[in-house]
Amino acid sequence: xxxxxxxxxxxxxxxxxxxxxxxxxxxxxxxxxxxxxxxxxxxxxxxxxxxxxxxxxxxxxxxxxxxxxxxxxxxxxxxxxxxxxxxxxxxxxxxxxxxxxxxxxxxxxxxxxxxxxxxxxxxxxxxxxxxxxxxxxxxxxxxxxxxxxxxxxxxxxxxxxxxxxxxxxxxxxxxxxxxxxxxxxxxxxxxxxxxxxxxxxxxxxxxxxxxxxxxxxxxxxxxxxxxxxxxxxxxxxxxxxxxxxxxxxxxxxxxxxxxxxxxxxxxxx
Amino acid sequence: xxxxxxxxxxxxxxxxxxxxxxxxxxxxxxxxxxxxxxxxxxxxxxxxxxxxxxxxxxxxxxxxxxxxxxxxxxxxxxxxxxxxxxxxxxxxxxxxxxxxxxxxxxxxxxxxxxxxxxxxxxxxxxxxxxxxxxxxxxxxxxxxxxxxxxxxxxxxxxxxxxxxxxxxxxxxxxxxxxxxxxxxxxxxxxxxxxxxxxxxxxxxxxxxxxxxxxxxxxxxxxxxxxxxxxxxxxxxxxxxxxxxx
Numbered sequence: 001x002x003x004x005x006x007x008x009x010x011x012x013x014x015x016x017x018x019x020x021x022x023x024x025x026x027x028x029x030x031x032x033x034x035x036x037x038x039x040x041x042x043x044x045x046x047x048x049x050x051x052x053x054x055x056x057x058x059x060x061x062x063x064x065x066x067x068x069x070x071x072x073x074x075x076x077x078x079x080x081x082x083x084x085x086x087x088x089x090x091x092x093x094x095x096x097x098x099x100x101x102x103x104x105x106x107x108x109x110x111x112x113x114x115x116x117x118x119x120x121x122x123x124x125x126x127x128x129x130x131x132x133x134x135x136x137x138x139x140x141x142x143x144x145x146x147x148x149x150x151x152x153x154x155x156x157x158x159x160x161x162x163x164x165x166x167x168x169x170x171x172x173x174x175x176x177x178x179x180x181x182x183x184x185x186x187x188x189x190x191x192x193x194x195x196x197x198x199x200x201x202x203x204x205x206x207x208x209x210x211x212x213x214x215x216x217x218x219x220x221x222x223x224x225x226x227x228x229x230x231x232x233x234x235x236x237x238x239x240x241x242x243x244x245x246x247x248x249x250x251x252x253x254x255x256x257x258x259x260x261x262x263x264x265x266x267x268x269x
Numbered sequence: 270x271x272x273x274x275x276x277x278x279x280x281x282x283x284x285x286x287x288x289x290x291x292x293x294x295x296x297x298x299x300x301x302x303x304x305x306x307x308x309x310x311x312x313x314x315x316x317x318x319x320x321x322x323x324x325x326x327x328x329x330x331x332x333x334x335x336x337x338x339x340x341x342x343x344x345x346x347x348x349x350x351x352x353x354x355x356x357x358x359x360x361x362x363x364x365x366x367x368x369x370x371x372x373x374x375x376x377x378x379x380x381x382x383x384x385x386x387x388x389x390x391x392x393x394x395x396x397x398x399x400x401x402x403x404x405x406x407x408x409x410x411x412x413x414x415x416x417x418x419x420x421x422x423x424x425x426x427x428x429x430x431x432x433x434x435x436x437x438x439x440x441x442x443x444x445x446x447x448x449x450x451x452x453x454x455x456x457x458x459x460x461x462x463x464x465x466x467x468x469x470x471x472x473x474x475x476x477x478x479x480x481x482x483x484x485x486x487x488x489x490x491x492x493x494x495x496x497x498x499x500x501x502x503x504x505x506x507x508x509x510x511x512x513x514x
Contacts, residue, residue: 169449
C-alpha cells in the first residue's frame with residue numbers, strides 16, 4: 001500500500017516535470033507555426049512513455065543508483081580496508097583522527113575507471129563524435145575525440161576525489177582549470193573550439209551523474225574532517241571541465257602531427 | 270514485426286550500454302579490490318533494473334514523440350527568420366527541457382537533503398522540496414537564457430570564445446563572494462543540466478540555425494549552445510545561494 005502511494009506520488013511529480021515541455025511544444029506548434037500536429041496519437045503515446053519511464057527511473061535512482069554509489073564510497077573509505085590489516089596504520093588513524101591521502105589510492109582508481117568507462121560508452125558522445133567527423137570532413141577522428149573526452153572525465157573525477165579527501169576549496173581548481181582552457185584556446189585550431197567547449201556538457205549522462213554525485217557525498221561523509229555541505233559536490237564540475245582541456249589538447253596535437261607529416265611529404269617530393 | 274523486435278532489442282541494448290560499464294567496474298572492484306560481499310545486493314540489483322526499464326521507456330518515448338517534433342520545429346524556426354520569435358523559442362526550449370531533466374531532479378533533491386542536514390535550511394520535507402524546486406527553476410531559467418544568447422551569437426556569427434571567457438571571468442568573480450555552501454552545487458549544476466532531453470533538441474536547434482544561415486559553418490557555429498548552457502547555471506545558482514543563505 002505504501003509503495004503504491006509512493007509510486008502514485010512519484011508519477012504525479014513526473015507529470016508536473018514534463019508538463020512545461022508539452023506546453024511549449026503545443027504553444028509554438030498551434031499558436032506560432034499554426035500547423036496541425038502530424039501524428040497526435042503517436043505524440044501522446046510518446047509522452048505517456050516519457051512520464052511513466054521517468055517515474056520508474058526516479059524510483060530506481062533512490063533504490064539502486066544512489067545506494068550503489070554510497071555503498072562503494074563507504075567500502076572504499078572503510079578504515080580496516082584502508083589499513084589492509086596493517087595494525088600500525090589502524091592505530092595511527094585512531095590516534096590522529098585523520099587518514100593520509102595516499103591511503104585512498106583505490107578511491108582515485110575507482111573514480112578514474114568509472115569516469116573512463118561510462119564516457120567511452122556514452123551514446124550522446126558517440127553521436128557527437130560521428131557528427132564532428134561528418135562536418136569536419138574527416139579531420140576529427142571519432143575514436144580520437146572519444147578517447148580524449150573519456151581521459152578528461154576520468155582524470156577529472158579522480159582528481160575531484162582527491163580534492164574531497166584533502167578538502168581544499170573547489171574554486172581554486174575550477175579557476176585554475178579556466179585559466180588553462182583560456183590559454184589553450186589561443187593555440188587550438190579554430191574548428192575544434194566549439195566542439196571542445198560542448199564536450200564538457202555532453203559527457204555527463206543521466207546515469208553517470210547520480211552515481212558520481214553519490215560517490216562524492218559518500219566520500220565527504222566518510223572521510224574524517226570533511227563536511228558534506230561544503231565538500232560533497234564538485235565531482236561533476238571536474239568531469240565537465242577536464243574534457244574541455246583534453247579535447248583542446250587533442251586538437252593542438254593532431255594539428256601539429258598533420259603539419260609535420262605534410263612537411264615531411266613536401267621534403268620527400 | 271521483426272523489424273519492430275530488432276529495434277526494441279537495439280534500444281534496450283543501447284540503454285544497457287549506459288549501465289554496463291558501471292556494472293563491470295563495480296563488480297571487478299568488489300571481486301579484486303574490496304574482496305567482500307556487496308552490501309544489500311538484492312535491493313541494489315532490483316533498483317538497477319528499475320533504472321534500466323525507466324530509462325528505456327523514457328528515451329523510447331522521447332524518440333517517438335518529442336524528438337522528431339522538436340527537431341522539426343527547431344528547423345522551421347531557424348528557417349523562418351523572425352529573430353524575436355527565435356530567441357523566445359530558444360528560451361522556452363531550454364527552460365522546459367531542463368525542468369524535466371532527470372539528473373537535475375535527482376541532484377536538486379539530494380542538495381536539498383544535504384542543506385537540511387547541515388541546518389542551512391529547515392529540516393522539513395516542505396522546505397527541502399522548496400529548496401530543490403527553487404534550484405531547478407534557477408537552473409532552468411539560466412539554461413533558457415543561455416540558449417537565447419547562444420542563438421543570438423549564431424545569428425550574428427560572433428566567435429564563441431569571447432562569450433565563454435567573459436562567462437568564466439564572471440563566474441570566477443562571483444565565486445569569491447558566494448557562500449561556500451552553494452559553490453559545489455553551483456559548479457555541478459553546469460554539467461548536470463545538459464543531458465538526455467536538452468542535448469539532442471538544443472543541438473538540433475544549433476545545427477539547424479547554422480545550416481540555414483548563409484555563410485555559416487555548422488561545426489564552428491552550430492556547436493557551442495551546450496557550452497553556454499553549462500556555463501550560465503553556475504553564475505545564477507550562486508546568486509540563488511545569496512538569497513537562500
